[in-house]
Amino acid sequence: MEGELLDAEDYASVLRAVQLLSGRHRRDMTLNARMDAWAEFVADVEEGFDTMWAWEFEHDMVHRDWLHDAWPILTERVRRLRQPELDALDERFRLATAPVPSSGMSAGATSSPARWWRSRYPRLVTGDPTAELPATWSPAPTYIG
Numbered sequence: 001m002e003g004e005l006l007d008a009e010d011y012a013s014v015l016r017a018v019q020l021l022s023g024r025h026r027r028d029m030t031l032n033a034r035m036d037a038w039a040e041f042v043a044d045v046e047e048g049f050d051t052m053w054a055w056e057f058e059h060d061m062v063h064r065d066w067l068h069d070a071w072p073i074l075t076e077r078v079r080r081l082r083q084p085e086l087d088a089l090d091e092r093f094r095l096a097t098a099p100v101p102s103s104g105m106s107a108g109a110t111s112s113p114a115r116w117w118r119s120r121y122p123r124l125v126t127g128d129p130t131a132e133l134p135a136t137w138s139p140a141p142t143y144i145g
Helices: 008-021 031-047 051-056 058-070 076-096 107-111
Strands: 097-098 120-122 125-126
Touching: 008 031, 008 058, 008 076, 031 076, 031 125, 051 058, 051 125, 058 107, 076 097, 076 120
Parallel strands: none
Antiparallel strands: 097 120
16 A cells, blocks of 8 residues: 555545444454455465364455455545455465365355355365365365475
């Protein structure tokens, strides 16, 4: 967001998004914190998602859900300035994940096709190779380390 200053309306839109969405998405976090959390989750998936947390994978996407819900609340300027960063993170997530077969999608994924990230699973995993993984993670991810 360098080079262009935000004004009071821009900051108010971020605050409005935080206030309106806090009840649905765990706790109050700023736009910057949500973007950072999505980036951290994407990095975790890229490096190999730990099988110990396999059943929490969908829950960990709450930050991307928040960004999706917040985007229409934010001013055009905030969206324009942050969209390239979000697009880059989303592309990294797509590359680090595989699509869930349509017959195995969860109710949340099938009810909202705009939330494409909910119908994906990690390509690489770490941890216990004998750990049970969600049935929707098929074909099975590759174990590394």
